[in-house]
Amino acid sequence: MKRILLLFIIPLVLVACSNDEEVTPNKRFNDYVNHWNEQEFGEMYGMFSQVATESYPEDQSTLRTEKIYQDLNVSDLQIDFEELNEEELEMAMEEGTAELPFTVNMETIAGPITYEYEATLVQQGEEDEEEEMNWYVNWDPGFIFPDLKDGGEIGIDTVNPKRGEILDRNQMPLAINGTIVEVGVVPGELGDNAEQSKKQIAELLGISAESVDTALNAGWVQDNLFVPLKSVLSTEEELLSELSAIDGVQRRETTGRVYPAGEAAGHLVGYIRSITADDLEDLDPAQYSANDKIGSRGLEAHYEEQLKGKKGVKITINKEEQDEIILAETPVEDGETITVTIDVNVQEKLFKSYEEDAGTAAAINPTTGETLALVSSPAFDPNEVLYGTSGDLWERMENDEQNPLINRFASTxxxxxxxxxxxxxxxxxxxxxxxxxxxxxxxxxxxxxxxxxxxxxxxxxxxxxxxxxxxxxxxxxxxxxxxxxxxxxxxxxxxxxxxxxxxxxxxxxxxxxxxxxxxxxxxxxxxxxxxxxxxxxxxxxxxxxxxxxxxxxxxxxxxxxxxxxxxxxxxxxxxxxxxxxxxxxxxxxxxxxxxxxxxxxxxxxxxxxxxxxTSTVELKLSDSESGAENGWFVGYPTDDQDILIAMMVEETQDKESGLAVQKVTDVLKQMK
Incomplete structure (x- = not known):
């Protein structure tokens, strides 16, 4: 009797173990969703059904999804699904097919996208063969986005914001989006002396002949197309006239950053420059790309976030002879206008007062606390940095004994x-x-x-x-x-x-x-x-x-x-x-x-x-040896106390006594 009971129990245990190890559609799709949430596309493709792999090779399915996700800068991806209940699960196990609705949520460069879709899972494999029975996903392009199920392409339309301008207290421009001239070449019109013309163009624009050749040899270039080479200020009339005299040279008006105060506000305002690879590592990829500009130095850098604005982005699905389908859209936000208390009139007069001297000055309204000028001399012209035609500009500034690249008003x-x-x-x-x-x-x-x-x-x-x-x-x-x-x-x-x-x-x-x-x-x-x-x-x-x-x-x-x-x-x-x-x-x-x-x-x-x-500051080289002298003067109108200037002039030891006093006095006289 005891032996019969034991034989009866053993089969029950074996059946129980077999049921626990059996893969269900719930468990299988849960594994698939986990891979999807982690964007493990290779593992996902290994869970496709035979029908799916035959219809959609890897480059048309998971690799395509991966590329789309990268282009859309997908983040915070979350896929959720409803598990089959016991009754549905039993029916699916009998029929070898299961339907599982799921929801996808993601953040993209154009904002959030949410959609619902349904996955079909089928059983594959033969119990008596080496391949074990399992559940596989009948994937189709609707998994990427439902509107792609029957074909279509993803479109990304980007609208760049206008950079905000920088104005002084009187709404006078310090940095504006003004008209500049884009100089370029139509290759087919260079004529018989093309090489000589290219060399002449390069010399006038302050660029290398190699860069001209590189631009003209780009894959998209055709003989009748305009190839841009460099932008210059529209005020460079003589330069533009010389360039226009060369066969094949053309010019087009466009919009670019212009700095009306030039050197006088160079350190204060700064300039914009091209994005570098190092920059992109730290910047929001939704807002910056390799072709963008970014503030460098001064106000352009300090208020970059406000001045930059935010790109407008629209993600669409495009199909032949159909209206575009909008998946997500973020409208463009132009940059803010920054208005500072600086008075460009005071700024320019103080800077010009330095002439060939080096130094720094700050002007304020001593009653209100408003900053009227922050001057560093010598300086650089932001316009020359952006549009100058001198190829050795940086080398000259770096080798200049007066250090025009140092921002003296920010120093002590x-x-x-x-x-x-x-x-x-x-x-x-x-x-x-x-x-x-x-x-x-x-x-x-x-x-x-x-x-x-x-x-x-x-x-x-x-x-x-x-x-x-x-x-x-x-x-x-x-x-x-x-x-x-x-x-x-x-x-x-x-x-x-x-x-x-x-x-x-x-x-x-x-x-x-x-x-x-x-x-x-x-x-x-x-x-x-x-x-x-x-x-x-x-x-x-x-x-x-x-x-x-x-x-x-x-x-x-x-x-x-x-x-x-x-x-x-x-x-x-x-x-x-x-x-x-x-x-x-x-x-x-x-x-x-x-x-x-x-x-x-x-x-x-x-x-x-x-x-x-006044003051004269002796910069001693040692206890026994004298060095250079810096001269200071802090001055203000005794009665109308609406401006106060603190000025320092470097190396006044061999110059006229009271040089800083004279400079401040001259500026105050001009302001009255």
């Missing part, structure tokens, strides 16, 4: 004596300096004892009596400020500098290098502390930050927040209560006397009163 420099009003303000708030209270200073040099070794602070002139803050500013007395900083001590002085914005980024739209106290961030060395008090040592500031510190004296002790976009709220306080209104007024009065009695007398050339402060 030792401010020298123009910084003394800030030290004065720190001392007034600290209490170590009191208005009208002077100290006795003897001679032209001062040292604070043995700890200083042989080092001494020097001043340019002696004093007849006690030196107070006003006298120290008028005569630019280094010793007064050095002694007061030492009296304050490092901690108090550094704390005061931090209150003036040192060690933090300017709250400013355009990236400007942070002003720093020293390489270490502190002033533990007393000699360094003394030197920093009059703007030397290791202290470094941008011209814009220098200008902003002076707003403290024109706004009752509050430093104004700088603005750069016209959309920003103006006249906002950045640093509040740095000194009292009375103290601010006293420094204002001293800055006027710097012009009438002190080191900035050249500013009296204007027929209106100017206030300000």
């Amino acid at each position: 420099y030792a401010p020298g004596s123009v910084f003394k009003p800030v030290t004065g303000a720190i001392g007034l708030k600290d209490g170590s300096i009191k208005l009208g209270e002077g100290i006795e200073i003897d001679g032209l040099t001062w040292s604070n004892g043995e700890g200083w070794g042989n080092y001494e602070v020097t001043r340019v002139s002696t004093s007849d009596g006690p030196v107070d803050l006003e006298d120290a500013l008028i005569r630019s007395d280094n010793i007064f400020f050095a002694r007061k900083a030492v009296e304050m001590g490092s901690d108090a002085y550094v704390s005061g500098l931090n209150e003036f914005g040192f060690g933090e980024d300017l709250p400013f739209e355009y990236p400007i290098t942070m002003s720093t106290i020293s390489t270490s961030g502190d002033l533990d060395d007393e000699v360094l502390l003394a030197n920093s008090s009059y703007g030397q040592g290791e202290l470094e500031m941008s011209a814009l930050h220098v200008a902003l510190t002076y707003t403290t004296f024109l706004n009752e002790g509050n430093m104004i927040m700088p603005t750069f976009l016209t959309s920003e709220e103006t006249a906002q306080v950045w640093k509040e209560g740095l000194i009292t209104p009375e103290q601010a007024k006293a420094i204002q009065e001293a800055l006027r006397k710097v012009v009438t009695e002190g080191t900035a007398k050249k500013a009296q050339n204007a027929d209106f009163p100017i206030s300000g402060k």
Whole structure:
């Protein structure tokens, strides 16, 4: 009896195991969908039915799908299906065929696409053959998109956005989409001296003869077709006339980026350039392709996302003698117009004032905080970068001793004596300096004892009596400020500098290098502390930050927040209560006397009163050897305080004294 029971149980176990191992349409299609979701197209093709593989070879099915997905930049692919219930599954197992509805969701370059379709799975294989029974997908092109089931081709239509323009405060253009001239050749019209003509064209356009040949040998070129070679500005009339005289040369007007301010705003605005392979690795492939342009340097780069806009894309299915079927569409979005507080008139006048000199300047409205100009000299002309015909442009700029590729207004420099009003303000708030209270200073040099070794602070002139803050500013007395900083001590002085914005980024739209106290961030060395008090040592500031510190004296002790976009709220306080209104007024009065009695007398050339402060910064090569000198002047109209200019001129040691004063004064006179 026990033996019979055992024999009965064994067959049941075998049947159960067999049912568990049997492949169902649900499981098989689930495997297929998993491969699809992962875009594993090779594995998908191995699950096609015999009918599908005979009707649709791999290059017409899965490889075609893969190519379409790449072209459409498909992402977030998700396929879901409804499993057969028990009754449907039992019927499918009996009949050897199953219908499974599924839904496809995906993101593409033109937006989301969703569709529903139905998969048919069939059993293949012979139980008594080596090939085991299994379920296979009866694939057809409707799996890619249902409207492709009966044929058709995918179309992708792209509309490029117009790049946004950059305007100044008065709606004057800094970067616009203007008319340029595309110069090219019709090969069949080059005539008998084609080689000589091509060489002449290349020389005039500043390109290589090889690049001309490459363009003319492109696969699409025919004798009667226009082959573009280079774009030039429509104002290059002489060049265009010479080119037009050559047989085969033609020109067409088109739209291109134009920079009306040229060199004057080169560093500020930047330019656009062709996309590189490295760029494409980091950019959104839906918005950038190898033939696009991208902002390089300046505002063009800083506001690239806003200026670029977004491409319009439409994905369609096209069939003969039928209207196109739209699968997805994203309308084009043109780039934004960026309007800055810059006044191109001030920008150009400041730049031209440099002539052959190098340096940097920032102009602001000291009451509102609006930035009127950011100048770096020398510079480059963005138009020449894009359309110039000099083949050695970059080589010349890279080898230029004045470094025209350096953006000086975004950099920092030792401010020298123009910084003394800030030290004065720190001392007034600290209490170590009191208005009208002077100290006795003897001679032209001062040292604070043995700890200083042989080092001494020097001043340019002696004093007849006690030196107070006003006298120290008028005569630019280094010793007064050095002694007061030492009296304050490092901690108090550094704390005061931090209150003036040192060690933090300017709250400013355009990236400007942070002003720093020293390489270490502190002033533990007393000699360094003394030197920093009059703007030397290791202290470094941008011209814009220098200008902003002076707003403290024109706004009752509050430093104004700088603005750069016209959309920003103006006249906002950045640093509040740095000194009292009375103290601010006293420094204002001293800055006027710097012009009438002190080191900035050249500013009296204007027929209106100017206030300000000068400095000469010695760039020492070593403790014993002097180097070049940079000259500074911060100036503003004493009464109509609507513009303040902080200017630095490099290497003034062999030039006329007060060069920066003269340049700022000339610009202010032109603005009145």
